[in-house]
Amino acid sequence: xxxxxxxxxxxxxxxxxxxxxxxxxxxxxxxxxxxxxxxxxxxxxxxxxxxxxxxxxxxxxxxxxxxxxxxxxxxxxxxxxxxxxxxxxxxxxxxxxxxxxxxxxxxxxxxxxxxxxxxxxxxxxxxxxxxxxxxxxxxxxxxxxxxxxxxxxxxxxxxxxxxxxxxxxxxxxxxxxxxxxxxxxxxxxxxxxxxxxxxxxxxxxxxxxxxxxxxxxxxxxxxxxxxxxxx
Amino acid sequence: xxxxxxxxxxxxxxxxxxxxxxxxxxxxxxxxxxxxxxxxxxxxxxxxxxxxxxxxxxxxxxxxxxxxxxxxxxxxxxxxxxxxxxxxxxxxxxxxxxxxxxxxxxxxxxxxxxxxxxxxxxxxxxxxxxxxxxxxxxxxxxxxxxxxxxxxxxxxxxxxxxxxxxxxxxxxxxxxxxxxxxxxxxxxxxxxxxxxxxxxxxxxxxxxxxxxxxxxxxxxxxxxxxxxxxxxxxxxxxxxxxxxxxxxxxxxxxxxxxxxxxxxxxxxxxxxxxxxxxxxxxxxxxxxxxxxxxxxxxxxxxxxxxxxxxxxxxxxxxxxxxxxxxxxxxxxxxxxxxxxxxxxxxxxxxxxxxxxxxxxxxxxxxxxxxxxxxxxxxxxxxxxxxxxxxxxxxxxxxxxxxxxxxxxxxxxxxxxxxxxxxxxxxxxxxxxxxxxxxxxxxxxxxxxxxxxxxxxxxxxxxxxxxxxxxxxxxxxxxxxxxxxxxxxxxxxxxxxxxxxxxxxxxxxxxxxxxxxxxxxxxxxxxxxxxxxxxxxxxxxxxxxxxxxxxxxxxxxxxxxxxxxxxxxxxxxxxxxxxxxxxxxxxxxxxxxxxxxxxxxxxxxxxxxxxxxxxxxxxxxxxxxxxxxxxxxxxxxxxxxxxxxxxxxxxxxxxxxxxxxxxxxxxxxxxxxxxxxxxxxxxxxxxxxxxxxxxxxxxxxxxxxxxxxxxxxxxxxxxxxxxxxxxxxx
Numbered sequence: 001x002x003x004x005x006x007x008x009x010x011x012x013x014x015x016x017x018x019x020x021x022x023x024x025x026x027x028x029x030x031x032x033x034x035x036x037x038x039x040x041x042x043x044x045x046x047x048x049x050x051x052x053x054x055x056x057x058x059x060x061x062x063x064x065x066x067x068x069x070x071x072x073x074x075x076x077x078x079x080x081x082x083x084x085x086x087x088x089x090x091x092x093x094x095x096x097x098x099x100x101x102x103x104x105x106x107x108x109x110x111x112x113x114x115x116x117x118x119x120x121x122x123x124x125x126x127x128x129x130x131x132x133x134x135x136x137x138x139x140x141x142x143x144x145x146x147x148x149x150x151x152x153x154x155x156x157x158x159x160x161x162x163x164x165x166x167x168x169x170x171x172x173x174x175x176x177x178x179x180x181x182x183x184x185x186x187x188x189x190x191x192x193x194x195x196x197x198x199x200x201x202x203x204x205x206x207x208x209x210x211x212x213x214x215x216x217x218x219x220x221x222x223x224x225x226x227x228x229x230x231x
Numbered sequence: 232x233x234x235x236x237x238x239x240x241x242x243x244x245x246x247x248x249x250x251x252x253x254x255x256x257x258x259x260x261x262x263x264x265x266x267x268x269x270x271x272x273x274x275x276x277x278x279x280x281x282x283x284x285x286x287x288x289x290x291x292x293x294x295x296x297x298x299x300x301x302x303x304x305x306x307x308x309x310x311x312x313x314x315x316x317x318x319x320x321x322x323x324x325x326x327x328x329x330x331x332x333x334x335x336x337x338x339x340x341x342x343x344x345x346x347x348x349x350x351x352x353x354x355x356x357x358x359x360x361x362x363x364x365x366x367x368x369x370x371x372x373x374x375x376x377x378x379x380x381x382x383x384x385x386x387x388x389x390x391x392x393x394x395x396x397x398x399x400x401x402x403x404x405x406x407x408x409x410x411x412x413x414x415x416x417x418x419x420x421x422x423x424x425x426x427x428x429x430x431x432x433x434x435x436x437x438x439x440x441x442x443x444x445x446x447x448x449x450x451x452x453x454x455x456x457x458x459x460x461x462x463x464x465x466x467x468x469x470x471x472x473x474x475x476x477x478x479x480x481x482x483x484x485x486x487x488x489x490x491x492x493x494x495x496x497x498x499x500x501x502x503x504x505x506x507x508x509x510x511x512x513x514x515x516x517x518x519x520x521x522x523x524x525x526x527x528x529x530x531x532x533x534x535x536x537x538x539x540x541x542x543x544x545x546x547x548x549x550x551x552x553x554x555x556x557x558x559x560x561x562x563x564x565x566x567x568x569x570x571x572x573x574x575x576x577x578x579x580x581x582x583x584x585x586x587x588x589x590x591x592x593x594x595x596x597x598x599x600x601x602x603x604x605x606x607x608x609x610x611x612x613x614x615x616x617x618x619x620x621x622x623x624x625x626x627x628x629x630x631x632x633x634x635x636x637x638x639x640x641x642x643x644x645x646x647x648x649x650x651x652x653x654x655x656x657x658x659x660x661x662x663x664x665x666x667x668x669x670x671x672x673x674x675x676x677x678x679x680x681x682x683x684x685x686x687x688x689x690x691x692x693x694x695x696x697x698x699x700x701x702x703x704x705x706x707x708x709x710x711x712x713x714x715x716x717x718x719x720x721x722x723x724x725x726x727x728x729x730x731x732x733x734x735x736x737x738x739x740x741x742x743x744x745x746x747x748x749x750x751x752x753x754x755x756x757x758x759x760x761x762x763x764x765x766x767x768x769x770x771x772x773x774x775x776x777x778x779x780x781x782x783x784x785x786x787x788x789x790x791x792x793x794x795x796x797x798x799x800x801x802x803x804x805x806x807x808x809x810x811x812x813x814x815x816x817x818x819x820x821x822x823x824x825x826x827x828x829x830x831x832x833x834x835x836x837x838x839x840x841x842x843x844x845x846x847x848x849x850x851x852x853x854x855x856x857x858x859x860x861x862x863x864x865x866x867x868x869x870x871x872x873x874x875x876x877x878x879x880x881x882x883x884x885x886x887x888x889x890x891x892x893x894x895x896x897x898x899x900x901x902x903x904x905x906x907x908x909x910x911x912x913x914x915x916x917x918x919x920x921x922x923x924x925x926x927x928x929x930x931x932x933x934x935x936x937x938x939x940x941x942x943x944x945x946x947x948x949x950x951x952x953x954x955x956x957x958x959x960x
Contacts, residue, residue, distance in 0.1 A: 024360045030419055146355050148422045167419070 027146045028137045030167060031153040036130050038165045038183060041230040046129055052076060055129040056083075057163075057183075060228050063088075063204050064185045066163040067113070068155070070132040073120040077104065080136065080143065080157050081113025082185060084226075088203040089192055098195035102159060112187070114158030116140045149211050152184065160188030160212075160221070169231050181227030186210075189224050199224070232262060232276040235284065236564070238299040238307070239266065239273050239291060243382060243443075244394035245581035245626020247296065250386075253582075254294035255287055268623075269450055269630035270567055273298075295385055315447045321375040322440040329430070329437040332368035333935075335361070336430035358424035362413040365429040369406065376402075376436035392585040394622050398439055400589065401617035401934065402432040408610055426607050428614075428934075435618055435938035442942025446623070449949035450631065452956075460560050460641060463516050463535035468500035469493070471544060489547045493538045501534045502549035510541035517555060517644070517881055562646050562879070566637045567630070571650030573902055574629035577909065584622045588917070592616035595921045611934060615920035619937035621912055624944040628905035631952035636898030639958050644881035645891045652877035656861050656895035658842050662790055662888065663821075663833060663855070665847035666801035666808065669865055670787075670815055670885070671777040673848070675701055677708035678758055678778065681749065682771015688712060690737045690763050690773055693728040701759060702726070702737075704775045725761075736764045737773075745769040757810025784815045786885035791816070793892055800824050800832055800855070829855035846888055863888060890960040901955055905948045912944040 023029050039046050042057055049056035053076065054069035064084035069075040086096065086108050096105040104111040121135045136155065137144055145154045147164055151171075154164040164184040189199050189207060199207040205224040212221055242248055248268040255275055256264045260282035264275040277287065288298040299310075338346040339354060354361040373380075376398075383399030386392050405428040415423035467479050471490040485491070485501050493499050495510065511523035514536045523539050526532055532545050534554040551557065596613030600606060633650045640647045647653050664670050680686055691709030694702030696718040706712065715728035715735075725738010740747040743762035749772055750760030758776040762769065787797050798819035801808045808822035821832050829845075833855050836843045845852065845859035853875040856862030864876035865883060880887040916937070925931040 024363065025357060026359045026416060026419065027356055027421060030421070142350065142356075144356075146358070146421055148355055148425060151422060167421075 025141070027153070028141060028144055031144050031146075032130070032134055032137060034153055034165060034167045034169075035133050037169060038230070039129055041169065041182070052078070052081065054079075055132055057129075059183070059185060059226060060230075061204065061226075064226055066155070066157075066185065068129075068132055068136060069116075070123075070127050070135075071121045072115075072117045075115070077111070077115070078113025078157075079116035079140075080155055080163075081111055082157055082161055082163065082187065083109055083111045084185070084187075085204075086110045088205060089197055091203060092192075092198050092201040093196040094192060095196045100191050103191065112157065112159070112161055114143075114156070116143060147212065154186075159191075160186075160223075162186040182230040183228050185226040187224040189222050192224070232278055234263075234274070234276050235287075236272055236274045237287075239271055240297040240299045241382065242266075242268055242271055242296060244268065244623045245577070246391070246393040246585045246622045247386075248626055249578065249582035250294050250391045250393070251291055251296050254290045254296075258282055258286060258290055261287070265569060267567070267630050268626040269634055274565070274569070294391070295382070295389055311447070311451050315444065315451060318440060318444040318447050322437065322444050324375045325372045325433070325437040325440050328368045328371045329433040332365060332372070332430045332433045335368075336365065336427070354424045355421075358416045358421045359413070361424060362409075362416050362427055362429075365409070365427055366413065369429040369433040372433040372436045373402070373406065376440060379436065379439070392589060394585065396585060397588060397617040397620055398435065401614040402435050404610060404617075405429070405432040405435075405614050405934065408607075428610070431614065431934045434935045435614075438935070438938040438942045442945050445942075445946045446627070446949055449946070449953055450627075452953055460516070460535075460556065460563065463498070464554075464556055465498040465500050465535070469497075483551070485547055485550050487547055487550060491545055491547055493532075493543045493545070495538060495540050495542060497538055499532050499534055499536050499538060499543075499545070501547045502554045503532055503545040503547045505530050505532060505543055505545045507544035508542050510543050511539040512543075513537040513539055517559065559641065559646060559881075562648055563637055563641045566647055566649050566653075567634045569633070569649040569651065571629055571633060571654040571899075571902065573654055573899065573906070574650070577625045577628055577906055580910075581622045581625045584620070584625065584913075588616065588620040591917065591921070599922060608931070611931065612920065612922050614934040615932045615937040616917055618934050619912075619916040619920040619932070619941050621909070621916075621941045621944045624909035624912055624948045625906075627945060627948050627952070628909045629902050631949055632898050632901040632905055632955060635952050635955040636894060636901070636958075639955055640891065640894050643887070643890060643894075643960060645887055645894065646879040646881065647891070647895070648877050648879070652861060653895050653898055655842070656844065656878065656892055657899045659795055659844040659861055659892060661796050661798060661836055661841045661843045663798045663800050663836065663843060663845045663859065664787075664817070664885075665829070665845070665852050665855075666799050666803065666811060667777060668848040669846055670783045670799060670811060670817075671779050673777065675704040675759075675775045675777050677704055677773055678776045679753060679774035680771065681774075682763065684770070685711075686763055686771045687773060689730055689735050689765070689770075690761065692730045693718070693726055693735050693737050696728060697726045699726075701761060701775045705737075705761070705773060734766050736767070737761050743769055745772070750774075754806060755810060757807040757814070779811060779814050780883065780885060782885045786888055787815050787817060789886070789889035790892070791818075793889060793896075795892065798836070800829055802826065826852075827854070830858040833858045846885075863891065886960070893960070894958060897958055898955060901952060905951055908948055908951065909944065912940065916940055916944075 045058045047056050049067050052067050052069065053071060053074045054067055056065045056067045058065045064082060067081045067083055069079040072079045086105060102112055117140065119139060123131055143156045145156060147154055151167050152164040153167060154162045156162055164186060166182045169182045193199055202224060205226050208223060208225055209220050210223050212219055239251055242251065245268050248266040251273055252264050252266040255261055255273060260278040262276045266273045291298050335352055338348050351357060352361050352364060379395045379398040383395030387396040409427045409429045412423035412426045464482065466482055468482055468485050469477050469479050469492045471477055471492050477492055482500055491500060491503065505526050505528050507528065509527040512526050512532060513523045514533065516535055517533055526543065533556065535556045592613050595616060596609045599612050600609035633653060636653060637647050667673050677687065687705060688709045688711045691706045692713045692715045694705045695712055696715055697720060713730050715730045718728040720726045724742040725736055727734060727736040736743050738761065740750060740762045743764035744767055745762040753760045753774040758774040761773045761775060763771050763773065790797050797817045798821060799808065799812050799817040800821040802824055803822060805822040808820050812820045824832055829852060833843055833845055842860045844861040844863055845855045846863040846865055847856055848865060856864060856875045861878060862876040863878045863880060865880045878891050920932045920937050922931060
């Protein structure tokens with residue numbers, strides 16, 4: 001009995017040591033590394049966004065931006081958001097007045113996002129796009145996700161809207177079975193369809209079924225996708 | 232050769248029993264080796280001149296098992312109960328960890344129901360934490376199931392894999408593969424979180440522990456009858472010293488010829504003969520007969536029977552292992568340790584089953600991997616095949632039914648001496664009954680009195696001086712016997728004597744100046760007429776007959792209902808035999824057969840291709856009992872009958888004969904059902920586990936369901952065997 005107990009204790013201790021020595025939140029840790037790689041790859045497409053008090057990562061076709069705040073106490077509307085051209089949606093039948101309140105329409109652009117909090121974020125040293133992203137990871141970890149089937153990280157922008165990027169731009173899918181895009185802007189099509197959009201005719205956005213993880217469950221849903229390869 | 236029965240520890244399945252049997256059989260000087268997984272006992276004959284028991288123990292130990300110390304009934308019971316308790320505790324511990332493990336593993340996969348799930352364990356968000364929590368939950372399951380690994384891998388390394396080997400290999404493969412994927416997660420391949428199978432290992436261990444616990448419980452219940460018998464004997468006896476002093480001593484200290492006092496309500500401690508007092512004694516625990524039997528001086532009393540209303544003093548004649556109870560227990564134990572021929576196939580299969588299953592699992596797993604290049608899919612199939620294969624059910628199918636069947640028989644006063652007897656009994660086509668003492672009471676009685684006056688008392692007064700059995704019947708029927716003088720026995724004619732000054736003759740018609748036709752009707756009825764004359768004037772007839780037992784006709788009718796033809800064998804003349812046969816309804820009468828020719832008559836019936844059972848009292852019928860396919864001794868468990876017969880009926884009630892046959896048929900039917908289930912589980916389960924359904928678009932068997940099916944197979948076989956407990960005569 002004593003032997004069994006000591007074996008059990010040893011295994012538990014080993015687990016403890018393993019857990020202690022490792023950063024258990026490997027997704028959060030990996031997302032920072034890969035986001036940094038994306039920022040580097042995007043080069044001048046990553047800019048300061050003064051209007052929203054943060055940083056903007058603009059798609060290579062300039063049709064959509066992922067914006068994240070550097071200080072939530074100062075964000076005017078959202079802390080993480082997508083800003084994209086309204087024209088393709090209007091051309092596909094969108095009545096902007098029918099969009100829910102989470103959407104803003106201005107200057108022929110649409111914006112959708114989420115307010116994460118009102119914290120005055122503190123930084124050591126210069127404020128950089130990566131450091132602002134790290135604030136999301138450390139303070140609002142729930143916003144960071146991992147898309148298993150595509151081996152993508154993502155930031156949840158609320159209501160099923162996402163910004164995704166590849167964990168490893170050279171090998172995207174975790175089992176090497178598929179090569180996917182390096183960044184993907186993802187919109188939930190439901191409010192657009194409700195506002196009159198014919199989802200199959202939105203120029204520049206693919207309307208597709210994708211498998212996402214909802215509460216840990218792989219679930220197939222419809223999405224508008226704008227994917228890009230950076231390398 | 233000596234016969235030895237030893238308890239064996241460490242056997243977990245039928246393959247283990249096969250391994251132990253092989254180890255003992257290999258030794259020079261052993262024979263008839265039977266290892267019973269259900270009773271956990273090895274029975275064998277050995278020649279003590281060339282083999283020591285220690286060598287047997289060594290051989291068993293070398294095979295990875297242990298000969299346990301012979302235990303008393305109480306110790307054995309305590310050992311089994313402890314084993315059940317330990318298994319339940321292990322199961323509960325394992326379940327406490329396996330259920331949350333199963334939940335966190337499965338809840339995210341259930342598509343249509345949103346089960347509450349802690350965000351902090353979301354496998355897609357915190358894959359490493361999720362994996363480590365699964366490890367933390369599976370470790371206790373593996374720890375409590377450590378015996379599967381120690382026993383299973385040891386057996387595997389000794390090239391005699393058993394059921395534990397299958398569990399050990401299957402769950403180890405699942406755990407190692409999952410650990411590898413945990414390291415993959417830690418290294419950044421988060422998708423590997425979808426390839427964790429810790430819950431498979433944890434739940435398999437839990438389900439197998441549950442199955443083993445239920446199995447151990449059910450196995451305990453199969454031997455309840457024998458335990459009940461063993462627990463009957465009192466622990467102490469009150470002996471009466473020559474000076475009249477009474478003292479209580481331990482049962483083991485009682486010696487032959489000790490005078491023992493049994494007070495009303497107390498149990499009789501050993502076998503003996505009543506020397507003082509009288510009482511009714513409840514012998515139902517030995518004979519199944521619920522009506523107490525009156526005992527007086529000179530009557531035999533048996534250990535464990537209960538003295539009802541009067542104090543009895545008796546002299547101890549059989550003690551210890553020689554009492555009727557001990558012999559019955561031994562007989563039932565031997566029967567339960569024996570194998571029925573029907574078990575031969577299952578034994579052969581279970582001996583090679585596990586290695587074959589391992590080979591099948593490897594080949595099929597590899598084939599799937601080559602065909603699909605999908606390691607997880609192949610691993611799932613590999614583990615499922617190992618886990619669903621169940622040699623236990625095969626090993627339990629026959630012995631458990633025999634244990635319950637023979638136990639049930641013992642409860643009803645029907646002692647079936649071996650599995651072979653049980654199996655043969657259900658195939659009996661012709662039942663031959665000895666007449667005297669079997670169909671009839673065996674004691675002639677006065678049945679008719681023709682003639683007036685004090686005829687019976689007068690005849691009894693003469694017959695009292697005779698030793699003729701027919702005369703004894705008249706004496707027994709008399710109420711007032713007078714003193715007789717000038718007694719004379721005239722061979723072939725009868726007896727005579729003077730009673731109250733009158734010459735009374737008792738005998739044949741001509742001897743008593745009677746008309747023979749008066750007795751013809753009585754003779755036609757199988758009765759013996761004794762004519763009486765007083766002073767040479769015919770006075771009347773007393774008919775004496777060996778009466779048919781009240782149960783005989785009904786029992787024979789029941790046998791015919793079972794499709795068995797019934798014959799009666801007797802040394803009586805054809806007329807008497809025919810009369811008795813008519814009363815009880817037998818199909819065939821074999822009359823005027825000398826005792827030594829009874830066996831030949833049985834042989835003749837067998838020569839016609841019939842399976843013959845012989846029912847007799849076991850003394851003068853011994854050769855016929857031995858010649859028959861099944862010998863049934865009736866009336867007592869205390870005499871030579873127990874040695875010569877295959878089935879011993881403790882009561883003289885012939886209804887127990889059809890009951891024994893029905894019990895045998897029920898038990899064999901139960902064994903066949905068990906074997907069907909046991910083979911069916913494996914024949915159907917292994918191909919499904921191998922992906923046979925998946926190949927044609929059906930589902931792939933989850934190893935967890937495989938483990939549940941495997942546990943269910945053993946439990947269902949045991950549950951089916953326990954149904955025999957509800958057998959009604």
